[in-house]
Structures are given as C-alpha cells and as structure tokens.
Amino acid sequence: MIEIMYLYDTYTRKLKLIDPVKKGHIGIYTCGPTVYRDLHLGNLRSFLLADWIKRVYHYQGAKVTHVKNVTDVGHMRQELLELGEDRVVMAALKAGKTAKEIADHYTRQFLDAESKLNIIPATVFPKATDHVEEMIIHIQTLLDNDLAYELNGNVYFRVNRFPNYGLLSGNRDQTFLMPGLRGEVDSEKEDIRDFSLWRAAEVSRELQWDSPWGKGFPGWHIECSTMSMKYLGSSFDIHTGGVDNIFPHHEAEIAQSESLTQTRLANCWVHGAHLLENGMKMAKSAGNAYTxxxxxxxxxxxxxxxxxxxxxxxxxxxxxxxxxxxxxxxxxxxxxxxxxxxxxxxxxxxxxxxxxxxxxxxxxxxxxxxxxxxxxxxxxxxxxxxxxxxxxxxxxxxxxxxxxxGLDLDETFFPDSNLLRDSISERDLLRKSTFTEKNDVKKQQLYAKMDSQRSVLFEKGLVVRDQFPNSIVIPRNYEFETAKTWNMVSSSSDVISQIKNKSQVDFTIGFIVQGYDEDAKRCLTSILEYWSTEKVEILIFDNFNKQPVRDWVNSFNQKFLQIKVIRSDHIFGTAEAYNCILNASVGEYVVLLDTSIEFFEKCSSTIKNALNQESVGIVGPFGLLSSDLKHFHTEITNSQDVDAVELYFMAFRRSILNKIGLIRQCFNFYRNLDIDFSFQCRNYGYRTIVDDCIQVKRHKHRIWYDMKEDEREKLSRNNYRYFLKRWGTRNDLLTSTKQK
Ligand SMILES: [Zn+2]
Ligand SMILES: [Zn+2]
Incomplete structure (x- = not known):
C-alpha cells in the first residue's frame, strides 16, 4: 500500500512514486531549524509539509525514520551581531549567556512550537555540535580525493569536480551562480561556485573546534550531509525543505554526499513554497516574521x-x-x-x-x-x-x-463528556415537552427553564444550539469567540464609505493607534474631557496592535461619545489607515489627530468658525510654509495662511472629500503626507490655514524619535518624491506666489 503517493521531485521535475530503499520503510530528512532566532510561521509551514508526508506514510502502514537536524554551531555571523542585527541574541550574549545556552533556549522553543502545531517529533534531532568530528572526517576524505582544497584555514569544495552541480536548482550557468555560503566572498577561491566545508574562526568567535586546518567551524551544508548519512545511510527516500534551501544548500549537500558515496543522496526532493505576508516573503529582515x-x-x-x-x-x-x-x-x-x-x-x-x-x-x-x-x-x-x-x-x-x-479533532477541550451527554438529553426532553405542551402558562415556564438551562451550561463552558431534530451542545471555544468578534479590515475598501452620506454628528475625531498605547490613552482622555458636550464620534484605527485597542478602550468612560474602533488584519500604511477613518466618518467636520496631541481646553467652536468660511479647506494649529516647494522648513503657529497644515492636527469639512478625494495611498509612511493632502486641497482653490485660537499640547512625536535616522530619512525622501512628482511644478499653489 506504500507506493501510492505521488510527490513532486524537484530534482527530476516530475511527479514520482517512492520506491523505498528499504521495503516497508521510508527515510525522510528535513533541514531543521537554526537555533539562534525565533522560528517564524514560514519556517513552520515547511516543517508541516514534512509532517504531512510522514503522516501519509504512517497511515499507509509504512515505518518512517525521520531525521531533522538542529543547526547549533552558531552560523550567526559575528559582524552582523555587532551591527545589532540579531538583537535577541545580542542581548543574551551581553547578559553573559553562552552560545550553548542560547541554542538550548531556541531549541526548546522550536520543539514547543512543533508540539503546538501537532507535528509528530522526528525520530532523531541530531545536533550539529555533536557531529563536528564526523564532519571533519568527511571533509578530510574530500580533501584526500582532491574534491576540496584548503586556503588560509578555510576548506572549499571544488565544484568543477562534480559535474552534476546545478542539476537540482537548474542553476547550471556559471555566470548565474552566486557565491556559496550566505554572502561569503574569498577572492582566492579557485572558482566562484566553490563553497565552504570549513571556516577558520574569527577571533571573537565562541563556538570553534580544532581541526587539521586550525581552529574553525563547519559549513552549514556539510552538517546535513554528515547527519543524513549517519542516520539514514548513503541513500534515502525523501529530502524535504523550503524552496529557499534548494540553492545553494541542497545543491551543495548533493555535491558533498554524492562525491563521498557515489550514489544518489535522495530519491525525491520535496520543497515547500514560501509563506508570504501581504505579498512579501516572510523573513526576519522584512519585519514581517510572525511567530x-x-x-x-x-x-x-x-x-x-x-x-x-x-x-x-x-x-x-x-x-x-x-x-x-x-x-x-x-x-x-x-x-x-x-x-x-x-x-x-x-x-x-x-x-x-x-x-x-x-x-x-x-x-x-x-x-x-x-x-x-x-x-x-x-x-x-x-x-x-x-x-x-x-x-x-x-x-x-x-x-x-x-x-x-493532524488537527487533533478528537481532542476535546471539554473533558467532561458525561455532562455533555446528559445535557443533550435533558435539553431534548425539555424541548419536546414545549412542543407538546398546550397550556400557555406552562409553556412559558418551560421556555424560561430552557433559558436558564442555557445560561447554566454556558457558565460551565457549554454552548447550546437548538436545531431539528435534536439539540446540539458543544463546548465553548474561546478562540472561536475571539475570532468572530475580531471583524477586521484587510484594506481601506473594506470600510464602507459614508462620504456621500448625510452627516450624523457634528464632529468626527480620528486617530491611529500603532504602538505607544500610553500616548493614545492620553489623547483619548483629553478628548473625553474637552469634547464631551459636543455631538462627536471618535474613530480609532487600531493598526494591528498586539493588544487590540478594544481591549482597553472599553474601560474609558464613554457616556456622551461614541467610540468606534476599526482594526486592521495587518499593519496598514498611514494613508490607508487614515482613509479607513475618513471612509467611516459621519461627522460634519473631521478632525484628524496624531496621538502626540493632548487637549487642555475646548476648541470646537474655533474649528467651526474657521471652517464655516467657505474658502477655508483645512485648519489646524501647526502649519508649514515653503518658498520653492523644495523645503517646507518653517513651522507656523500663529494665525495665517500656510502651504500645508501639519498632520498633528488637521480639521476640515467632511464634504470637501467629495471634491478633493481621500489621502493618496502611496504614503505608507506619514511624512509629507500632510503636505500632499494640503496641496490636494489647495488645488481646488481652498485655503489651508493656521488658527492660533486652537490651543493644544503637542507631546514628543515618538515614532519619529524611535526610528533609525537612515531609515526615516529614506522613507521621508521617498514620500517627498511622491509629492514632487505630482506637485513639483505647481509653484502657483504656494501661498507666497498667490500673495504676489
Ligand atoms: Zn540541510
Ligand atoms: Zn532643506
């Protein structure tokens, strides 16, 4: 029964039936985790693939030996660490933790993650550090056979001695081949394709071993060759991994192993595709590596x-x-x-x-x-x-x-199945008597009894669903309830636009919460204090915060005001987040705030007065002036016309959105978005003004201060480019030009 699953083999690019090396037995090797970082969901997806393959063979009656290595020789590159690339590891090292302690920590985390995903543990989890001696022996054999060479304490595999190099990845053309291991460059290598079998240790390196070539550590690829050979033999059935393992890692594994054994390493190479987040590969460096x-x-x-x-x-x-x-x-x-x-x-x-x-x-x-x-x-x-x-x-x-x-469907999160069974029959009995009961008073009593039974069961963790012919009583599932109340948006178009509809309140006050909960709470507290006598709705955009805003917002006194929270299912760009607020808003006037703002007096009538002048588009307490569109450096805080009202506080009539449109969504980052939006407004002949009767306190704008300087410069520059592309020739829109 075993040879019935077809799998796609990357090596031959064909669907393949596995003809087991050992009858009735399947050997699987999976490239395991590097235990110096958190595993993200993308890593876990590829471990799930191996698990499903294994489960199929179990189901079909085969014995499976599954080997999953643990990469713990510290392939964290010292220089990257010094740059602070890996803050967690860096912090641990600073706290005096040894590399081994760190590796142990992440190994436990990995095993824990696997068990939470119901992944059947591998037969063996060999650690690289336990197999360095064997790796050295293999490297020596390769050297003895002229398949490798040493250079300054580094040993390289000689790729031109292995004609099949590139067959797996299709990477056959020399010019397309990238250097072997994660950006390693050694100008003295014989061939750019040659990859490391052994690396000389940097001075500060903690994990290093003695070898015939001096102190050093093994390359990543030789790890897998050595351990697969040890636990599965020279040739085994299935090798799994993610697509990003194909080159160079698996290509190199094949070259090493097959040179040593003169036989095919694996019958079938199965590779799982990437997990994307919002269209991008999930990776730690991209900042979207969810765990x-x-x-x-x-x-x-x-x-x-x-x-x-x-x-x-x-x-x-x-x-x-x-x-x-x-x-x-x-x-x-x-x-x-x-x-x-x-x-x-x-x-x-x-x-x-x-x-x-x-x-x-x-x-x-x-x-x-x-x-x-x-x-x-x-x-x-x-x-x-x-x-x-x-x-x-x-x-x-x-x-x-x-x-x-492997969904653990039979694993009841409600252990007391007797109570479950009794409740069902009790429920059915009650219902049947309500069907047959003719006396209205008694019928009402039965209904009341059913209601109270329902709430008693609910307290005990059971949910009743009455349906024909029998009732269903199921365990309450809290995660299910959470998921149902989430009700998140995936894009601004998920928020139904009210812009063309009549206003229902005087003011919409909107702000985005993205971290810095304390700032948001301070801002909200001041709104509740100084706006509570107005007809106001507060729209909060919860930009996918770890702790949902709804969790804390309910604790605020909202006697006079409506507070609505819109939560996104991933982190939105600033423009899109504000556009969600704009779409949802139903106020005559809209006030967009940054959470660094705190009110200390009422200002609704000032805003109304300013905006009741038909010529005024946007008003706020802080504005910018420019003389040439190239610089908007002068900040204005006294009443006058400005070229842009700053994003900290922008108020406008909601109706102008019908004309000027929403904020342009290319502004993922907030910088210069306000200038662009102000120009959109000025383009229709509206004025953008500062009114110094609007008095608010402006606290530190923390997002800006917490960003790395080069990062924020880059993002600002990009946004400025968007602005210039659209408005770069429109000097006529500047206040200074108009006044001339
Ligand atoms: Zn591997
Ligand atoms: Zn400048």
Whole structure:
C-alpha cells in the first residue's frame, strides 16, 4: 500500500512514486531549524509539509525514520551581531549567556512550537555540535580525493569536480551562480561556485573546534550531509525543505554526499513554497516574521494555523493574513465541534453504509496521493460532514482522516463528556415537552427553564444550539469567540464609505493607534474631557496592535461619545489607515489627530468658525510654509495662511472629500503626507490655514524619535518624491506666489 503517493521531485521535475530503499520503510530528512532566532510561521509551514508526508506514510502502514537536524554551531555571523542585527541574541550574549545556552533556549522553543502545531517529533534531532568530528572526517576524505582544497584555514569544495552541480536548482550557468555560503566572498577561491566545508574562526568567535586546518567551524551544508548519512545511510527516500534551501544548500549537500558515496543522496526532493505576508516573503529582515507567539497573543489558536496551511497546496505560495487565519479558526472550530457532536451521537450498528464509507476513504486517499493535495482532502472532509452518514460513522471516518490532517479533532477541550451527554438529553426532553405542551402558562415556564438551562451550561463552558431534530451542545471555544468578534479590515475598501452620506454628528475625531498605547490613552482622555458636550464620534484605527485597542478602550468612560474602533488584519500604511477613518466618518467636520496631541481646553467652536468660511479647506494649529516647494522648513503657529497644515492636527469639512478625494495611498509612511493632502486641497482653490485660537499640547512625536535616522530619512525622501512628482511644478499653489 506504500507506493501510492505521488510527490513532486524537484530534482527530476516530475511527479514520482517512492520506491523505498528499504521495503516497508521510508527515510525522510528535513533541514531543521537554526537555533539562534525565533522560528517564524514560514519556517513552520515547511516543517508541516514534512509532517504531512510522514503522516501519509504512517497511515499507509509504512515505518518512517525521520531525521531533522538542529543547526547549533552558531552560523550567526559575528559582524552582523555587532551591527545589532540579531538583537535577541545580542542581548543574551551581553547578559553573559553562552552560545550553548542560547541554542538550548531556541531549541526548546522550536520543539514547543512543533508540539503546538501537532507535528509528530522526528525520530532523531541530531545536533550539529555533536557531529563536528564526523564532519571533519568527511571533509578530510574530500580533501584526500582532491574534491576540496584548503586556503588560509578555510576548506572549499571544488565544484568543477562534480559535474552534476546545478542539476537540482537548474542553476547550471556559471555566470548565474552566486557565491556559496550566505554572502561569503574569498577572492582566492579557485572558482566562484566553490563553497565552504570549513571556516577558520574569527577571533571573537565562541563556538570553534580544532581541526587539521586550525581552529574553525563547519559549513552549514556539510552538517546535513554528515547527519543524513549517519542516520539514514548513503541513500534515502525523501529530502524535504523550503524552496529557499534548494540553492545553494541542497545543491551543495548533493555535491558533498554524492562525491563521498557515489550514489544518489535522495530519491525525491520535496520543497515547500514560501509563506508570504501581504505579498512579501516572510523573513526576519522584512519585519514581517510572525511567530506562533504572535498568534497566541492575539487570542488565536496555533492549530488554526495548521488548518490554514491545509487550505493551500504546498507548492503554492500562501499569503498569510490574520483575517484568513480567523476564518481558518472558525472553520476549524466548527469541524472540531462537529467531531465532539458525532462522538456523542448514538452508535450505529449494521453495515448498510459499508460501501459509502469505502467511497469516502478512497476519495480522500485519491486527493492525498495526488502530490499531497490537502485542500481537496479537506473539501472531501467537509462534504462528508454534510452527508447522510450516521454520526458514529462520521466520527470513525474523521478520526481516520485526522491521523493525516493532524488537527487533533478528537481532542476535546471539554473533558467532561458525561455532562455533555446528559445535557443533550435533558435539553431534548425539555424541548419536546414545549412542543407538546398546550397550556400557555406552562409553556412559558418551560421556555424560561430552557433559558436558564442555557445560561447554566454556558457558565460551565457549554454552548447550546437548538436545531431539528435534536439539540446540539458543544463546548465553548474561546478562540472561536475571539475570532468572530475580531471583524477586521484587510484594506481601506473594506470600510464602507459614508462620504456621500448625510452627516450624523457634528464632529468626527480620528486617530491611529500603532504602538505607544500610553500616548493614545492620553489623547483619548483629553478628548473625553474637552469634547464631551459636543455631538462627536471618535474613530480609532487600531493598526494591528498586539493588544487590540478594544481591549482597553472599553474601560474609558464613554457616556456622551461614541467610540468606534476599526482594526486592521495587518499593519496598514498611514494613508490607508487614515482613509479607513475618513471612509467611516459621519461627522460634519473631521478632525484628524496624531496621538502626540493632548487637549487642555475646548476648541470646537474655533474649528467651526474657521471652517464655516467657505474658502477655508483645512485648519489646524501647526502649519508649514515653503518658498520653492523644495523645503517646507518653517513651522507656523500663529494665525495665517500656510502651504500645508501639519498632520498633528488637521480639521476640515467632511464634504470637501467629495471634491478633493481621500489621502493618496502611496504614503505608507506619514511624512509629507500632510503636505500632499494640503496641496490636494489647495488645488481646488481652498485655503489651508493656521488658527492660533486652537490651543493644544503637542507631546514628543515618538515614532519619529524611535526610528533609525537612515531609515526615516529614506522613507521621508521617498514620500517627498511622491509629492514632487505630482506637485513639483505647481509653484502657483504656494501661498507666497498667490500673495504676489
Ligand atoms: Zn540541510
Ligand atoms: Zn532643506
């Protein structure tokens, strides 16, 4: 039964049936984690792939030996550390932690993450540091056979001695080959393609070993060659990894191992595609490397991530969004609840469904065997759930299928199944008597009894759903409830625009919360104090903060004001975030604030007076002037016309948006967005003015101060370019020109 799953082999670029090296046995090698950093969801997705492959073989009756190495020789590059690239490790080193302690910490974290994702532990987790001696022996053998050479304490693999180099990646043309290991450059290498087997240690390096070539440490590739050979033999069945492992890592592994053994390293190379976040590869350097902890912090279950990964084929890139994770969470919880329900249903005897059962099984297997088509398999599970099969048979099937899916569906988060069963029958009894009861008074009493039973059960962690013919009582799932109340937006177009609609309140006050909760709270407190007598709505944009704004905003006294929170499912650019507020706003006047602003007196009538002049577009307490469009350096705080009203505080009639439009969304970063928006306004002949009767306190604008200087300069420059591209020739819009 074992040889029925087809898998796509990167090496031959074909779908392949595995012909096991050892009959009835499958050997799998997976490139494991580097234990000097957090594992992000992208790493975990590729470990899930190996887990699913392994589960299929288990299900089909094979024995599996799975090897997953732990890279702990410290491939963290000293110079990067000194640049502070890896702050966590840097901090740990500063705190006097040894490299080993750090590695142990991250190894535990890795094992913990795997268990949270229900990944079956590998048979062995060999550590690189335990195998350095064997690596040295292999390197020596390569040297003895002229397949490698030494240079200043470094040993390189001689790529031109291995004709098959490049077959896996298709990277055959010399000119396209990038240097071997993570940016290593050694001008004395014989061939730019040659990669390190051994590196001489830098002076400050903590982890180093003696070798025939001096003190040093092994290259990353030789690690995997050595450990796969030791635990799986010269040739094994499946090697898995992420697509970014193909080159140079796996290419180099093949070159080393096959040179040493003269046999094919792996029968089949399976590579999982990337996980993207908002269209970008998830990577620590891109700042979008979410971890399981990020999910947990937001009240989402880790297995819903596993479910999410099931919905996309492993060879396809998966665009990760928290909103899709929420949907996954909801679907997953439903499936789990159904399983609980089926489990507690009456046991079906008789075999009239025997053929039907077999049919479901074969459809499920067909999907799995088609290069691990998990999305189809999942679809079949859902179809089955809605089929005519009796509950107990559905339960039987779902448990079988789940041995591959690995969703822990049978794992009830509510342990007391007796209470569950009793509650169901009690509920049904009550309902039946309400159906038959003719006396209205008694009927009402029964209803009341049902209501109170419902709330008693709810307190005990059970949810009642009355449906025909029986009631369902399911465990409460808190994560499910969280996901349902999230109600997040994925783009500004998700917020229905009210701009053309009539105003419902006098003022909309809007601000974005993105970190710096304390600033936001200070700002909100002052709004509540000085605006509470007005007809005001407050719109808060929760730019995907770790702690949702809703968690704390409810504790504010909101007697007179409406506070609405719009939460995004990823971090929005500033313009898009403000546009969400603008779309949702229903005030006659809109006041956009930065959270560095604090009110200390009322200013609503000042704003109204200023904006009741038809000629005025935007008013605020802080403005900018320019003489040539090239510099907007002069900040104005006394009443006069300005070229731009600063973003700290911009007030305008909502109706002008119909004319001037929303903020241009290319302004991901806030800088110069205000100038651009002011020009949009001035372009329609409106004035932008400072009114010094608007008195507010401006605290430190912390985002600016917390950014690295080069970073903020770069972002500012980009934004300035956007501005100039559109308005660079429009000197006529400047106040100074107009006054001449
Ligand atoms: Zn590897
Ligand atoms: Zn300047």
């Amino acid at each position: 399981l902890a990020d999910l947990e912090l937001r009240g989402l279950g880790t297995l819903s991530f596993r479910y999410l990964c099931l919905t996309v084929r492993y060879k396809n890139r998966l665009n990760f969004k928290f909103s899709s994770l929420c949907s996954a969470q909801i679907a997953y919880t439903r499936l789990k609840n159904m399983t609980v329900f089926w489990k507690n249903g009456s046991v079906h005897k008789g075999d009239e469904f025997k053929d039907a059962l077999q049919e479901w099984r074969s459809r499920f297997n067909l999907a799995i065997n088609d290069n691990l088509n998990l999305p189809d398999a999942l679809k079949i599970v859902w179809e089955m759930s809605k089929s005519e099969l009796p509950s107990s048979l559905k339960y039987k099937l779902i448990c079988e299928f789940d041995s591959i899916l």
